[in-house]
Amino acid sequence: MTLQDHESWGRIDNRVRPGISPDDYEDRLGSLEAEGYLPFGNGRSYGDSCHNDRGTLIESNLHGRILAFDPGTGMMTCEAGVTLRQVLERAIEHRFFLPVTPGTAFVTVGGAVANDVHGKNHHARGTFGNHVTRFTLLRSTGERLTCSPVENPELYAATIGGMGLTGLILTVDIRLMKVPSPHVQQHAIRFENLDQYFALVDGVDAEHEYSVAWIDQLAKGSRMGRGVLLAGDHADGSCELPDIPKGLKLSVPFSPPFNLLNQATLKGFNEYYFRKVKPGETVTTVPWTSYFYPLDAIGAWNRLYGPRGLYQHQSVYPAENAPEITAKLMETARQAGHASFLTILKRFGDIGSRGILSFPRPGFTLTLDFANQGERTVKLLDALDRIVVEAGGAINPYKDARMSPQVFEKSFPFWRKIETLRDPALVSNFWKRTALALPE
Ligand SMILES: Cc1cc2nc3c(=O)[nH]c(=O)nc-3n(C[C@H](O)[C@H](O)[C@H](O)COP(=O)(O)OP(=O)(O)OC[C@H]3O[C@@H](n4cnc5c(N)ncnc54)[C@H](O)[C@@H]3O)c2cc1C
Known part of the structure; x- marks a missing residue:
């Protein structure tokens, strides 16, 4: 186990939090404590949605390899811990760009999927998830599920924007956007x-x-x-x-x-x-x-x-x-x-x-x-x-x-659907403070 601070960007509560690598998490499958974990990307979320103070964070950013990139079509497959900056450094020389990007490139691809981030072109391209064709999700049962609009579509829809609660995203397939210049x-x-x-x-x-x-x-x-x-x-x-x-x-x-x-x-x-x-x-x-x-x-x-x-x-x-x-x-x-x-x-x-x-x-x-x-x-x-x-x-x-x-319930009236699909090993401070504090 490593001890790092795992701050979130707002630094409101910046206590030190324990973390483990995705490999160590996999080794523990079968004996995981309920609500004992939460995936963590790069801590660019501002508050407590990327923290689980009664548990251990899974340091997704330790898995940061680009596994495949087709400079003809712009399709990229990468591990969830790859940062948007890494994606761009690989894609730009072939005149591809992220179809959607938030205001920092120090975000992991897993974090971008889990929060379904938006950028300055939402009016033209929607959110990050609109360009994610597929991902693999590790559930605490040990299942590795391929999720796409046609394979496990419920988990696909629950994981995009699902704030890390449905499982650990391992790899992501994303379609990049052809551009004449990155500038x-x-x-x-x-x-x-x-x-x-x-x-x-x-x-x-x-x-x-x-x-x-x-x-x-x-x-x-x-x-x-x-x-x-x-x-x-x-x-x-x-x-x-x-x-x-x-x-x-x-x-x-x-x-x-x-x-x-x-x-x-x-x-x-x-x-x-x-x-x-x-x-x-x-x-x-x-x-x-x-x-x-x-x-x-x-x-x-x-x-x-x-x-x-x-x-x-x-x-x-x-x-x-x-x-x-x-x-x-x-x-x-x-x-x-x-x-x-x-x-x-x-x-x-x-x-x-x-x-x-x-x-x-x-x-x-x-x-x-x-x-x-x-x-x-x-x-x-x-x-x-x-x-x-x-x-x-x-x-x-x-x-x-x-x-x-x-306020959370008024903002997200469909949250109970996520609760039914939540991985029992995972929870966040945010989820406990809002969704789980509501009457059944
Ligand atoms: C300067 C700045 C500008 C920003 N601009 C924008 C913007 O324009 N638009 C916007 O939408 N957001 C914006 N953000 C917010 C940021 O893009 C999101 O919070 C992003 O999701 C953070 O990603 P992260 O990799 O740091 O993940 P974290 O913040 O560490 O985690 C985010 C969520 O992803 C989950 N997660 C991480 N990895 C995995 C995984 N492998 N599997 C499953 N779940 C996982 C975590 O559990 C958590 O719920 C900005 C943030 C900053 C600091």
Whole structure:
């Protein structure tokens, strides 16, 4: 057994947690303790969905080999612990790219399947699971099941977005996307307030593969919701940037004793970021690393929040009342004296997810990052939850560390289906805190 910290990204509860390799887990099959385990990828989930504090984590990232790649079709088979960065490093020279990618490449393929992650092109390609043709799943009975839309389809649908509860994913087959260049022709469109954003977004999404907006959550009055829409498409083949750009990788070496990302530093940063972009639309070609993964350039940036960590609140709500709900969420945070360091707004399209418990659904998704200030912050997050569920929306479970069982049930009314298919050897802190705390 190894002892590592196995932190999740929010670092709210960063106690040391025990882990074992997938091989050691397999050796124990037949004598596994009920609810004694949970697969763990790279800990890029923000809260407690990747932890099982009464048990042992299975370190899926120790199995990180690409097993096959066909540069003709873009089909890749890999072990679940391969990171998205490794996938890209292999595929890019053949002009293939991930069809869906979250905002960090330090995520494992197993973690991306288990959370059915989404990216800046949800409106065009759906979620990660939409591109997973097959995977093998190890159940604690010792069975190794091939799961696809036609083989074990129930477990396929329960495992995509199933947060690691249905078994240990061993290998994944994924269809990559052919692109003329990995780099991106970026359209940076500045908007002066939320109304302008909502007037722009449908047209921009219809024209571009990628689209996501950064918002200045602290701006008030007529500037409320000002920001920058970053739309993009893969650049054409004549783009001359190097395939794997070499950049200085900075890293935060230790956690400072207090939160460096406070209201004062953020105000200055927001003003600078907004003014950096010229009014109107600016078109440039940017390296894939900076378009998709700007935060990966600073290792362990989550430590800047200090020892108490951060909460991320990601919600989705229907498009009909999205302008009012978005304004209400940001205003509620501002009035509670909380500044969100990174505020991201995006439209989810209507391509259905394959997973029973997948988070994305048609509507708008707002992501807010808050330094943990204890009870004050939890109170604010509860207030944000109420606004979202009253609007018929949902809260993202793999960004969460505190939502109530009732909010979870309203967000995921079909959760009981996962419970019937859950592997009895596996459970997470999140599942115990929400689903299993609900009356039978
Ligand atoms: C900077 C940053 C940006 C992000 N941007 C986005 C974004 O744009 N969109 C988005 O959707 N998410 C985003 N995320 C969240 C992140 O993509 C997901 O939480 C992702 O699933 C984490 O994967 P991981 O490999 O780190 O797995 P972990 O966080 O360690 O685990 C995630 C889940 O996968 C399960 N799991 C892991 N491996 C296996 C396996 N082999 N078999 C079965 N289950 C397994 C775990 O039990 C757990 O439930 C972001 C996170 C960060 C830190």
